[in-house]
Amino acid sequence: MQFLHAFFCKFNSFSLLFFGFHLFNGFGFSSSPNWVIFLSAASAVLYSVILANALIICILALVSSGMEKSGGYSAI
DSSP states (O other): OHHHHHHHHHHHHHHHHHHHHHHHHHTTGGGSHHHHHHHHHHHHHHHHHHHHHHHHHHHHHHHHHHHHTOOGGGGO
16 A cells, blocks of 8 residues: 555656646746746655655554554555
């Protein structure tokens, strides 16, 4: 189950970044190269934060399932 949690966090963050890029493109911000660089850097930071939080949640779920002898989705 932890794999699915990490997978869906990655999928959701990629889809949000995809729609964010298209939203800024629709408003006409893509003509300036500074906005593209800023948006790329901001999305890299946001993706790293989302991935780190998903990884920490999965690791804590593994530790708590080992300590309390519960497994699967109930540990999350």
